Amino acid sequence: MRRILVGIKRVIDYNVRVRVRPDGTGVVTDGVKMSINPFDEIALEEALRIKEHGAADEIVVISAGPDEAQQQLRTALAMGADRAILVRTPIEVEPPAVARALLKLVEREKPLLVILGKQAIDDDCNQTGQMLAALWDRPQATFASKIDIHGDTARVTREVDAGLETIEVDLPAVLTTDLRLNEPRYVKLPDIMKAKKKPLDVTDFAALGVDAAPRLKVLGFEPPPKRQKGVMVKDAAELVAALRQKGLV
């Protein structure tokens, strides 16, 4: 069975304007729309395409999060994943703990590929995929904008600061997705009905033998300083004059 594991994180929807709670304990989540982390949706779409091209047989979506993350896993099943695993946790877990939990599932599922988003848009950490690859002692291809599977290797084009870099990795490997890899499909209503019958297993960190306790203590949560509102200039000449006066041009 050629299997692909895909990580799915439940995050505040990317269209929501996130606000820090006045008491500094976190961000406002009451009544806020939650979604699949956009990079993870791209990871799932890529896995679905690889399967549709005949290079994989089964796609398993995995989330580490609260009970409510089952909603995002159901959406992933409706998009086309075959089954889902929730690693349930009532606390915020950090990338090293998620990577260790994924490693346990990798040992059980023996995938050909693990595809994760390059970062979650809540903590913006950009760590989990690289950490899993290290613990698993397998290749990583991060920030992917193109993936081609050829037998037991993958050729991956990566978005790097200098431009684009293409690497070849032996499989199994961990890949993380960048924004331009693909455009995820929309979920259709009949697929939502079908997804309800797909298997969704629930486990937790203790059952996997992984310590989920955070190692970084969050001491404070503040809104960013506001930029002072600027001035309106009426035309190009006034703008250039202002910039000249400040010595900027």
Added chain:
Amino acid sequence: MNRVLVVAEHANGELNPSTAKCVSCAASLPEAEISVAVLAANGAGVAAAAASIAGVSRVLLVDDAANEPALAAVLAPQVARLAEGYSHVFGPSTTFGKDLMPRVAALLDAPQVSDVMTVESVRRFRRLVYAGNGIITVEAPADRQIVATVRIASYQPAPAGGHATIVPVKLGIPLPTHTRLVSVNAARSDRPDLQTAARVVSGGRGLGSAENFALIQRLADRIGAAVGASRAAVDAGYAPNELQVGQTGKIIAPELYVAIGISGAIQHLTGIKDARTIVAINKDAEAPIFEVADYALVGDLFTLIPELEKLL
């Protein structure tokens, strides 16, 4: 004494300025003793450049043909070995560092603090979350090493003038061969580098086409600026990916940032929040970019850019 190992970023025999910025961050730790690790195929020149950064006491030079090209899976076990005896391991939050450092952290069984913007104390750091909508202060545990990436837009490069000792190191550890470079497609440009430029002119969806995006390049050339782009402009194919500014692209801190035809999604704004002066040109007076702009000019960019070119 806090012993900090900074992982040098380099390419084509040149040390990347991100390294001197990491040294600045490391130097803001109390009682810091700073070493720089240079992993290269033939790194004498890069090591010499690293040794001249003020505040660096030692440069660990690992010359190994396997280190060229730089691949995270090959470098990580070497950095983890070099890190023995160090309390902190820092790398830049460039794509090089973002790829490498978490792999190092996992090998060291250490937590990673991503994108450090301020050092509060030996184990306390501030960083941005939610695309810059929040700033958190985190404390790392005392019983482990601390791995961090440094948000390079938050730091000035440490000055030259150092005279560090260069120590050649032979590691002799097995390195993986499961990852191979196929090709690099890096645009050669005579323009200033986007991540270090003092001035940046960026274009967005408002440009309407790749041909029109040339207007941004011309204006940038007129004032000696680097060229940037919004995600929308890159997605639409007006500009290559390496020009993208924002949460998932480049985070920059120029003296002058000129945003043209960019509406100002929060993901873009987080990439420019440290710009000293922001100029926004947009035909939509309600565009969110105007909320952060120091100078706002409402109007048609196709009229305004040629006017600006004439005036500058």
